[in-house]
Structure formats: C-alpha cells, structure tokens
Amino acid sequence: MTHHIKIPKGWEMPEEELTPESIFMNRREVLQGMGWIGALSASLLYGCAPGSTEVTNAHPQKNLTALEKTLYPATRVTRYKMDRRITEEAVAASYNNYYEFSEVKEDVDHHAQKLKTRPWQVEVTGLVEKPKTYDLDDLLKKFHLEERFYRLRCVEAWAMAVPWTGFPLKALLDEVQPLSKAKYVRLVSFHKPFTAQGQIAFWQPWPYSEALTVKEAMNELTLLVTGIYGHPLPKQHGAPVRLVVPWKYGFKSIKAIQRIELIDYKPQTFWNTLQPHEYGFTANVDPGIPHPRWPQTKEEMLGTKEIRLTQLYNGYSDFVADLYA
Numbered sequence: 001m002t003h004h005i006k007i008p009k010g011w012e013m014p015e016e017e018l019t020p021e022s023i024f025m026n027r028r029e030v031l032q033g034m035g036w037i038g039a040l041s042a043s044l045l046y047g048c049a050p051g052s053t054e055v056t057n058a059h060p061q062k063n064l065t066a067l068e069k070t071l072y073p074a075t076r077v078t079r080y081k082m083d084r085r086i087t088e089e090a091v092a093a094s095y096n097n098y099y100e101f102s103e104v105k106e107d108v109d110h111h112a113q114k115l116k117t118r119p120w121q122v123e124v125t126g127l128v129e130k131p132k133t134y135d136l137d138d139l140l141k142k143f144h145l146e147e148r149f150y151r152l153r154c155v156e157a158w159a160m161a162v163p164w165t166g167f168p169l170k171a172l173l174d175e176v177q178p179l180s181k182a183k184y185v186r187l188v189s190f191h192k193p194f195t196a197q198g199q200i201a202f203w204q205p206w207p208y209s210e211a212l213t214v215k216e217a218m219n220e221l222t223l224l225v226t227g228i229y230g231h232p233l234p235k236q237h238g239a240p241v242r243l244v245v246p247w248k249y250g251f252k253s254i255k256a257i258q259r260i261e262l263i264d265y266k267p268q269t270f271w272n273t274l275q276p277h278e279y280g281f282t283a284n285v286d287p288g289i290p291h292p293r294w295p296q297t298k299e300e301m302l303g304t305k306e307i308r309l310t311q312l313y314n315g316y317s318d319f320v321a322d323l324y325a
C-alpha cells in the first residue's frame, strides 16, 4: 500500500519553499517518521485522491549497489541558481532524446532499458600524462558527487530544469593531466547495433560523439553526471555516466560515455557531421541565432508547457561569457 503515497520531494517546490526536511529526508525516512498508522492513513488519504501522480514511467534505478546507497542523494550545491520550477521527474524521464534507441522521444525510456550499464568502463586517453581506464565504481569512489540544479535547453526549443548528481569533468582531467598541446576533449558513447536499434542506421556516424575545447571542458559548470533526482541515472537519461553542459544545446550533453580523448584537432561530432548547417560545433545557447527551421528566442518547459524567453548561454553568462570574449 505504501507505494500509493505521494510525498513531495524537495525539488517539487520553488527554492524558497524548500525546508531542510524536504531536502534531506528521503521517502523511506519520512515513512519511518510517520509510523505505520500515519503511513496507512496517508495512503488512504492520497491513494485515491484525484490528481495524485505516480512515477510509473520513470524507471529510476531501484536496485542501488551498496556503494550507491552511501552516495545518493548527494549534497546539494546552491551556487547554481534555478529561476523556475523543477521539471516533474516522470515527465523528464519519459520524453528523451537518445537516437541510439528511438527517434520517438516517448519511446526512448522503453527501448533504452536494453542497454547493459554494468560493468561499465570509461577510458581516458590521448594527449594526457596519465591515461587511465576507470571502472564506474572507481569514478564514484574517487570523485566527490554533488547535486546541482541546472536548466537544459534542447536545440528543438524545449527545456527542462532538473537536479543532476555528478562531479566536474575538470576533476577527472586534473587526474589524467592533459598535455599542453591538447586542444579538444572528445567524448564517445557506445556502439552496440544489436542492442540499440537506432544504430542499425549504418549511414549515421555512430557511435554518438561530442567534443568541447579543453577550456570549455575545464569550466566549473561542465559536469560528468551519474545521477538525477537524487538517485542513479535511469537508462533513458544516459546511465551510467553522461555529460551535462548547461550553456550549450542539449545535444552536446552526450549520454553513456565510454571514452574521453584529449586531442589537438577539432573532431567530427555526431550532429555536426549529419547536419552541419543546423547543428554547429560550438552550439552555445543563443536566442539571437535562429535555427534554420525555427526561431530560438523562446523555449517551452517540459510538462508545464510554460513559455520562457531563451537567455544567452542559457542564463549562465556569469560562468562562461569570458570563454567567448
């Protein structure tokens, strides 16, 4: 019966309404705090209430490893301000771009479950002092996870606002020590056409890859993400580890990363190779540069359909404007 209870999580409320309890008590703790009588009456009250929503379509990773249980939810960092309501978890988890699995955003959550995300290794290689291959658990143990609220603006003019859990890409790069001649960081996803039906399209430049300049990669906003909404990433969001670059269009935020390569040339990337006139290499969010097929001045928030004015660098000018001065 307990699965009918809907307790609002911290991120379902505007920031000023957040209380320490709502942030730091997870649902299990709330239930324990209420006791069984409370839990029962809450389920009777809310379970049949019209409008009570259940996360049925989200596939959050329910079977956390012992290590993950010690890491999630991670401590929230408030340095990155959120100017709008956080997107509903179930909405964000059922409307995804992940062309390896489907071109239909509503179908990605289903098909992506086929990807085997453990064991998983990330190779960091190329122009670095100390190349290294990390098992996913090495990454989780070595780098301090934190939670950050970021806006994500897709080039298709929809946007979301979500709590990511991860660590700065800079921390990883500092470990492997890029050589001074390294100019770009290339990130490469998996290639498994028998698992990922989209990769049967052999004329597309699989595996999905993206790239940043070393300076962009070292920016404090650039995050390697292992979790969302206080738990490990579900597969449709890019488990077990993805990039999030919040001042660039969403296609730069590559999912399911297997290789990170430091190179001295500007590489080919997935969308830029397919449609260079529509998807630039740099891809900074900029309302002043329309996409050839639609304006980029506005964005629609997932779920609420709220229309917001798109901001230069997706509102992160304070952190990144000097990169482009």
Ligand SMILES: Nc1nc2c(c(=O)[nH]1)N[C@H]1C(S)=C(S)[C@@H](COP(=O)(O)O)O[C@H]1N2
Pocket (backbone or CB within 6 Å): 092, 095, 096, 097, 098, 099, 100, 153, 154, 155, 189, 208, 236, 237, 238, 249, 250, 251, 252, 253, 254, 255, 256
């Ligand atoms: N490997 C891979 N990463 C990807 C994509 C993809 O198709 N494949 N799509 C990108 C696009 S266009 C967007 S908008 C975001 C969407 O992330 P979300 O599904 O977690 O919202 O993932 C990006 N990362």
Ligand SMILES: [Mo]
Pocket (backbone or CB within 6 Å): 097, 153, 154, 155, 156, 249, 250, 251
């Ligand atoms: Mo996107």
